Amino acid sequence: MGAPAVVTTAQVVCAMGAAPATLTVLPVSRVLVEGKPVATVRDMLPLVNVPTFGMCMSLANPSVATATAAALGVLVPMPCVPVLTGPWSPGSAKTLVGGAPTVQQSSMCQCAYGGVVQVLLPGATKTFIG
Incomplete structure (x- = not known):
């Protein structure tokens, strides 16, 4: 048995973000799971699929580094704008949608700022994929 399918409205978090966000999957694949578009590894566009996580706390983010330096080294979180460096990984080895592997609950994306x-x-909640 697999894990629950990742669909639009999935909650995602970033290790450097202050708040969870809601994944948006555009209905271009026309494959629905429980009435919602299913996510593929290609659904990783910043602010289209993956919204802001509120505030960013990574010193690798230039705006956080600048604000922190101005505050004499006291961390100053700044607004998050994800900069994802690649697709979700790992994708499902068994389930493809539009030729792309689906996102699994264990899938991750890397942000250029370290998150x-x-x-x-x-x-x-009811549909499981492998």
Whole structure:
């Protein structure tokens, strides 16, 4: 048995973000799970699929580094704008949608500023994928 399918409305978190966010999967694949578009590894566009996580706390983020330096080294979180460096990984080895592997609950994305984006709640509750 697999894990619950990751669909639009899934809750995702970033290790450097202040708040969870809701994954948005555009209905281009036309494959629905429990009435919602299913996520593929390609659904990682910043501010389209993966919204802001509120405030960013990574010193690798230039705006956080600048604000922190101005505050004499006291960490100053700044607004998050994800800069994802690649697709979700690992994708499902068994389930493809539009030729792309689906996102699994264990899938992750890397942000250029050092954060790791992970699935907190997959969105589907009854449908499991492998």
